[in-house]
Amino acid sequence: MVIASPPTYLKMEIPGQVFSAMGKHALAEKNMPSAPRPVTNTAADKRWRPVEAAMRRNGYRAGGLIEALHAVQRAYGYIDEAAMRAIGAALQLPLSKIYGVVTFYHFFHLKPKGRHTCVVCLGTACYIKGADRLLQTISREQQVSPGETTADGRLSLLTARCVGACGQAPAVVIDDQVVGQAEESAIHRQLAGLNSAGPGSDEEQP
Ligand code: FES
Incomplete structure (x- = not known):
């Protein structure tokens, strides 16, 4: 048979x-x-x-x-x-x-995410306002390549083609919160202030 x-x-x-x-x-x-x-x-x-x-x-x-x-x-x-x-x-x-x-769509992910996410918009409106340089700075400071997650799983650095905030370019989305007219220093402070447990956690920063 x-x-x-x-x-x-x-x-x-x-x-x-x-x-x-x-x-x-x-x-x-x-x-x-x-x-x-x-x-x-x-x-x-x-x-x-x-x-x-x-x-x-x-x-x-x-x-x-x-x-x-x-x-x-x-x-x-x-x-x-x-x-x-x-x-x-x-x-x-x-x-x-x-x-x-x-x-x-920036809210879909091809790999497991870190406990926090930082999405840098590289759409046209954001790109001409320096989003590419901003991405490089974040990548260097956080020691993670775009599209990857830090070794400790704390942060995923992602990019998007448009996050729907073109009027506030350059736009960055940190844990689903849009940061408009994003400046390097402000993003640096915000990322440094993220707790290690993830969004919504009460864990205090050292
Ligand atoms: S191009 Fe960046 S928000 Fe639209």
Whole structure:
């Protein structure tokens, strides 16, 4: 008797179990599985349930992409390639499109975040007001490259194309609080004052 191998979407891994860097080869649409929907490979992971529920609520239509991505972000804290592939299979969307959406919005993250986040807007309005220099200064002072998290997990330094505060350029978002007309000294003070436990913690600074 010939036993057919399972469809490829059943073999896909889920966030938390695997993280692979998003390289250009990983974006090749030919690698996208053409899976029937709904995706069932993630049924064993309870954290995936709200993601599945979000996609089901939207009839597995492409218009539910943002809601599904928010659900992944809430459940796992970040959105990795495996999650994007699973959503792509369910919503019949190419990985390249999902990757484009995830990287466009600053509130989505491809890697686990630090306890605090500092997002420097590099959109046109902010760039011409010196956002690039500001980013370099923060990177040097905090000893972390853009897109990365400090070795102690305290701070993630991220960039965005626009955070919706163009009139206050250059704009920086620290723990979801927009700092407009950001100056190096003010950002330095604010980052130095962040506690080590994370936003909302009562921990005192030394
Ligand atoms: S370009 Fe920076 S807030 Fe819009």
